Amino acid sequence: METSVEYESIDDYPQKVQQGIYTYLKDSAQAGQNMALEEVPEDRGTLRKSLAQFVPQERDGSIVWGIGGQPHAAPMEYGTDPYWAPIKPLVEWAERVAGDPGLGYYVQWKIAQEGIDAQPYLRPGAEIQEEWLKSHDVRTYIEDEL
Secondary structure (H helix, E strand, C coil): CCECCCCECCCCCCHHHHHHHHHHHHHHHHHHHHHHHHCCCCCHHHHHHHHHHHCCCEEEEEEECCCCCCCCCHHHCCCCCCCCCCCCHHHHHHHHHCCCCCCCCCCHHHHHHHCCCCCCCCCCCCHHHHHHHHHHHHHHHHHCCC
């Protein structure tokens, strides 16, 4: 799962102008990622570690940041509809946080009834990134390169 800010091709711009724009976009992405790191839900820290390792980078004409390869990233960000969650991870979680594996069965039942509540962390990061872009002038970055 990744968040990106897309821009039109700047290939025809002089190299230093391109570098200023890339730096501007990477700084905005870093601001977004920093907020996401503050908001990310944490149990074992796998989402936080994945987010921290996926530093903002240029890829196929976009500056991207996000979570790499974590299957629980989207359910944590967006929540889920009710479903029967696998019991083993829930029992392991219950033992870890409460010392009571029985809690895992209750949580499984609750998820089957209500789903998982969204715990947004990427979207708040993207919102901060948008605010950052509106409050910083790309011309400053370009001038710094010239």
